[in-house]
Structure formats: structure tokens, C-alpha cells
Amino acid sequence: MEPRTFAREAIASIKETVGDGTAISALSGGVDSAVVTVLGHKALGKRLKVIFIDDGLMREGEPQEVKDAFAKLGIKVKVVNVKKRFFEALAGNTDPEDKRKAFRHTFYQVLGEAVKASGATFLLQGTIAADVIETKKGVKTQHNVLEQIGIDSESGYGFQALEPIKTLFKPDVRRVGRTVGLPKAFSERIPFPGPGLATRCLGEVTPKRVAIVRKACKIVEEETAKAKPFQAFAVLLEDRATGLKKNGRRAFGHIVVVRSVQSEDAMTADATKLTWPVLERIRDRILEACPTVTKVLYDLTGKPPSTIEYI
Ligand code: XMP
Numbered sequence: 100m101e102p103r104t105f106a107r108e109a110i111a112s113i114k115e116t117v118g119d120g121t122a123i124s125a126l127s128g129g130v131d132s133a134v135v136t137v138l139g140h141k142a143l144g145k146r147l148k149v150i151f152i153d154d155g156l157m158r159e160g161e162p163q164e165v166k167d168a169f170a171k172l173g174i175k176v177k178v179v180n181v182k183k184r185f186f187e188a189l190a191g192n193t194d195p196e197d198k199r200k201a202f203r204h205t206f207y208q209v210l211g212e213a214v215k216a217s218g219a220t221f222l223l224q225g226t227i228a229a230d231v232i233e234t235k236k237g238v239k240t241q242h243n244v245l246e247q248i249g250i251d252s253e254s255g256y257g258f259q260a261l262e263p264i265k266t267l268f269k270p271d272v273r274r275v276g277r278t279v280g281l282p283k284a285f286s287e288r289i290p291f292p293g294p295g296l297a298t299r300c301l302g303e304v305t306p307k308r309v310a311i312v313r314k315a316c317k318i319v320e321e322e323t324a325k326a327k328p329f330q331a332f333a334v335l336l337e338d339r340a341t342g343l344k345k346n347g348r349r350a351f352g353h354i355v356v357v358r359s360v361q362s363e364d365a366m367t368a369d370a371t372k373l374t375w376p377v378l379e380r381i382r383d384r385i386l387e388a389c390p391t392v393t394k395v396l397y398d399l400t401g402k403p404p405s406t407i408e409y410i
Pocket of ligand 1: 233290291292293294298330365366402405406407408409410
């Protein structure tokens with residue numbers, strides 16, 4: 100794949116399909132939706148509306164960072180605050196696939212409403228090849244693959260979905276991103292799943308539990324940055340374990356798993372060989388920042404047999 104040619108053809112194809120209509124793109128801050136948004140903006144200019152659905156499941160500071168970075172590219176991003184709706188949809192849900200389904204349904208409902216309000220008839224989506232393959236294989240329900248799982252977005256949610264990068268794997272997505280002028284902070288960013296921190300919170304997804312995993316994820320991202328992992332994050336387990344508080348009392352606290360993997364395209368992965376001092380720093384910082392946590396573990400499993408995320 101030659102990224103410049105790919106970008107040129109994708110832009111021409113978006114222009115042709117949308118005609119003189121309008122489209123909407125939902126930025127998540129991840130590489131895929133960022134690349135698709137820039138392609139869409141190049142094809143349609145102001146006729147592409149860009150929204151950021153603030154579902155309450157994003158990384159720390161994400162909505163504002165995304166807004167600022169895209170403003171520098173001349174792309175206006177509207178932040179839609181729908182945290183409450185997502186937490187309500189996820190409440191009481193502990194089954195991994197049910198959580199994904201609840202997320203996906205709420206996501207498309209919110210998006211459908213945003214599309215209606217904007218008058219757009221097309222939705223640009225950042226689906227990539229790995230999403231399609233894994234959903235078809237039944238490995239998991241991706242939030243962004245509708246057609247493959249038999250959902251007609253037009254009758255179900257009121258828009259036609261365009262997926263300009265669905266033939267690409269992550270390294271090529273990054274190449275296209277660089278070609279179209281996406282800032283390095285985005286094109287080289289570690290992947291972040293659409294359902295966000297809901298995939299890193301086992302058991303019920305509540306604002307309190309998400310707040311713990313958000314803090315821990317930030318620490319893991321910062322401390323592993325030098326090792327340049329494909330992906331690094333923290334996961335809050337549903338289980339609990341006994342530990343000792345600073346006052347010497349026993350506490351039945353939270354367990355946080357640290358996950359860091361090396362991978363080319365997310366289809367296979369190996370645990371990063373983090374150094375002991377890095378692991379110790381992560382442990383200390385998580386215990387300090389999250390007082391309800393009593394155990395910090397490092398996950399050594401590769402993919403396969405494991406997956407990268409925990410749901
Ligand atoms: P797994 O856990 O299946 O993840 O090994 C492979 C890659 O896909 C990302 N991922 C997702 N990305 N929507 C996305 O946009 C999703 O529903 C989703 N689930 C997993 C994951 O972070 C990893 O990079």
C-alpha cells in the first residue's frame with residue numbers, strides 16, 4: 100500500500116459517495132477515527148461535522164486534548180456529553196459481551212441522534228481490517244462493525260456508514276495518518292478501544308470503578324512510554340484481595356493488572372519485557388494514586404492464547 104495514493108483515492112471516493120450531502124464523523128481520539136476524520140475533512144471540508152462522544156469512558160483529559168489538537172488542523176470538534184446515558188446502559192452489566200452490546204447500542208443511538216440533529220446522511224467510521232476479521236471470526240463484538248454482524252445502520256439508526264480504512268491494518272493506518280498531516284501525537288498513539296475503559300473494568304462499569312482504572316491507565320502509559328509498547332494499560336479486576344492499609348488494618352481491596360504488549364497489528368502479541376524498576380515504579384504509583392487497590396499484577400500472557408484486552 101502506498102499511503103499517498105491510498106489517501107488520494109479514499110478522499111475521492113468519500114467525495115463521490117457523499118456528493119453534495121453531508122457526513123458526520125465521531126472522533127474517539129484513537130488513530131483510526133482520527134485518520135478517517137482527516138480524510139473526511141479533506142474530502143468534504145465544512146460538510147463534515149465532527150463530534151466527540153464523551154461517554155465517560157475515555158482516557159484522562161481526552162475530550163479537551165482531542166478538541167485542541169483538531170482545532171490546530173482547522174477541524175472543529177463538538178463534544179457531546181452523554182456520560183450519564185452510558186453509565187445507565189452499563190449499570191448492572193457484568194457479562195463481557197453484554198457490556199459490549201450495551202455500549203454499542205448506546206453509542207449508535209447517541210450517534211443516530213447526533214446525525215439526525217446535524218442533517219447528515221453519512222457516517223464516517225474508522226473500522227479497520229483487524230476489527231472486521233475478529234468480529235467475523237466471532238472473537239468479539241466490535242463496537243464499530245455493524246454490517247458484519249447483520250445490523251443495517253440505515254434502517255436501524257438512520258444513516259449510511261462509510262468505512263474508508265477497513266482494508267488497512269494498524270501500521271498502514273498510521274502511514275496514511277502521517278501522509279495526511281495528522282500530528283505525531285495521534286498517528287503514533289497507542290490504540291485505544293472504542294468501548295474505552297469499559298473494556299478495562301471487569302464486572303460492573305461504574306463511574307467510581309472507571310475513575311480507578313483511568314488513573315492506573317495513565318500511570319502505566321507514562322511509565323511504559325520508553326519501552327515503546329504497542330499497547331499498555333491497566334485493568335481493574337472484578338475480584339478482590341486482602342491487603343494491608345497504611346494504618347496496618349487489613350482491607351479487602353481492588354486488584355489491578357498491568358498489561359503491556361508488543362505487536363505489529365494486534366492479531367498476535369507478546370508481553371513487553373518491562374524492567375523490574377519500571378514495574379516497581381508502576382506498582383508504587385498505582386498504590387499511591389488508588390488507595391483502594393491492594394494488589395498490582397503484571398500479565399505475561401501473549402495473544403494467542405490470550406487477547407490484548409480483558410473483555
Ligand atoms: P484484543 O483484545 O481482541 O484486541 O486482542 C485487539 C485490538 O483491538 C482493540 N479493540 C477494539 N477496538 N473497538 C475498537 O475500536 C473495540 O470494540 C475493540 N475491542 C478491542 C484492542 O485495544 C487491541 O488493540
